Amino acid sequence: MTSQLFRQRRERLLEQMPDKALAIIPAASEVTRSRDTEYPFRQASDYWYLTGFNEPDGLLVLVKEGETGKSLLFNLPKDPEMETWTGIRLGQEKAPEVLGVDQAFPLQQIDEQLSDLLGEASEVWLPLDNLALYQNYLNWRQGVRRKRKRSACLPDRLVDVASALAEMRLIKSDEEIALMQKAVDISAAGHFRAMKASRPGAYEYQLQAELEHEFAIQGAAAPAYASIVGSGANACVLHYIANQDALKAGDLVLIDAGAEYQGYAGDITRTFPVDGHFTEAQKQLYELVLKANEEAIRQAGPGTTLEALHQSVLRVLTQGLLELGILQGELETLLEAEAYKPYFMHGTSHWLGLDVHDVGIYRIEGSARPLQPGMVFTIEPGLYFPPDCEEVDPKWRGLGIRIEDDVLITKQGCKVLSDQVPKTVAGIESLMRGADAAA
Numbered sequence: 001m002t003s004q005l006f007r008q009r010r011e012r013l014l015e016q017m018p019d020k021a022l023a024i025i026p027a028a029s030e031v032t033r034s035r036d037t038e039y040p041f042r043q044a045s046d047y048w049y050l051t052g053f054n055e056p057d058g059l060l061v062l063v064k065e066g067e068t069g070k071s072l073l074f075n076l077p078k079d080p081e082m083e084t085w086t087g088i089r090l091g092q093e094k095a096p097e098v099l100g101v102d103q104a105f106p107l108q109q110i111d112e113q114l115s116d117l118l119g120e121a122s123e124v125w126l127p128l129d130n131l132a133l134y135q136n137y138l139n140w141r142q143g144v145r146r147k148r149k150r151s152a153c154l155p156d157r158l159v160d161v162a163s164a165l166a167e168m169r170l171i172k173s174d175e176e177i178a179l180m181q182k183a184v185d186i187s188a189a190g191h192f193r194a195m196k197a198s199r200p201g202a203y204e205y206q207l208q209a210e211l212e213h214e215f216a217i218q219g220a221a222a223p224a225y226a227s228i229v230g231s232g233a234n235a236c237v238l239h240y241i242a243n244q245d246a247l248k249a250g251d252l253v254l255i256d257a258g259a260e261y262q263g264y265a266g267d268i269t270r271t272f273p274v275d276g277h278f279t280e281a282q283k284q285l286y287e288l289v290l291k292a293n294e295e296a297i298r299q300a301g302p303g304t305t306l307e308a309l310h311q312s313v314l315r316v317l318t319q320g321l322l323e324l325g326i327l328q329g330e331l332e333t334l335l336e337a338e339a340y341k342p343y344f345m346h347g348t349s350h351w352l353g354l355d356v357h358d359v360g361i362y363r364i365e366g367s368a369r370p371l372q373p374g375m376v377f378t379i380e381p382g383l384y385f386p387p388d389c390e391e392v393d394p395k396w397r398g399l400g401i402r403i404e405d406d407v408l409i410t411k412q413g414c415k416v417l418s419d420q421v422p423k424t425v426a427g428i429e430s431l432m433r434g435a436d437a438a439a
Helices: 003-015 045-051 080-086 093-100 107-118 133-150 162-168 176-199 204-216 232-235 280-300 305-323 329-335 426-430
Strands: 022-026 032-034 059-063 068-075 103-106 123-125 159-161 229-230 251-257 259-260 268-273 376-379 381-386 401-404 404-407 414-418
Touching: 003 045, 003 059, 003 068, 022 045, 022 107, 022 133, 022 162, 045 059, 045 162, 045 280, 059 107, 068 107, 068 404, 093 103, 103 107, 107 133, 123 133, 123 162, 123 426, 159 162, 159 268, 162 305, 176 204, 176 251, 176 259, 176 268, 176 401, 176 404, 176 426, 204 229, 204 251, 229 232, 232 251, 232 381, 232 401, 251 280, 251 401, 268 401, 268 426, 280 305, 280 401, 280 404, 280 426, 305 329
Parallel strands: 022 123, 068 103, 123 159
Antiparallel strands: 022 059, 059 068, 229 251, 251 268, 376 404, 381 401, 404 414
């Protein structure tokens, strides 16, 4: 993406602000892992969305001036000694050219500059859940009072800039959709590789290694979240990340994993047999979950809602559980009583974008939000029967199945970004035999 695109995003945010308002958006900081080592750095999503700048500890300030405004960047200064250890910094001189900001200042000037800017501001937009930034804001207000004393005139209104940015980020541009498709393509390649590597006696962490090797070799910065590789009963733990057990013949393995590419996340789940062949019981449950997945995809399009898709999934799963004899009673009564909930306890969808559980409100004025072209989200029904699930037939116990796809709403309906990963029984078994699979 070009600096012009990030400039356009800043301008869109400025358009929403009143005259003389300030918006303050912080970068992420490095986090210590142990003593003098840090966790791999990952930029704050809102800051990245507005700057495309991947250095830590910066601050972006937008100043509304009449119909337009200006962008000020506070970033780390050039420091040859530190750069020897941690890499080349952009500095202030090149920042306007590279990032398209109007001015750049050394990070150390934040207190002085912000105290001056606040003295002229009508209101301030900042992420209200960032307590450290809020404390700095209070300190900058004190700086205005010290400088101007009785003549100090401070803004008395705070606006949550994160809410405005969430609305902007919810509808993806063509450039973002292309990056998301790339993230999903890399994620898909990792799933292919892990499926092909599955065999009895291998370990969950070995499939994780195959998966994440493919992510890295194809240019992903990192997994978009902690990879879940759960075999056997581990698949019934929704966020299982120990990934330490041996794979056993006759078991299923559930992999929920995605790559992050240029900030954007893929998020795919597939469940498959360790040895490449579904048992009859596994096949029955699997095809029920697949039916729910496909029905929600069929209904996805402009104007429908994630809540409606969830209800369609609940209906398909509950009807299927009735037909399999796992539930007894009348369909409508069971739905009303949420009889499915011991076996399907999570939602069907979440937004997807710069964050794997991306920003954006799900309800507007109490009603489910209609889907619009450019929205990207997951569809991920599942069924889970832990080993201690004594109310069901033993043949179901220890089975956990989830099928998750990444879906883009288009003007015509929807596009499944992850449809290259096989998910039918025949497609999975064919892939694991080494043949080209058609999902």
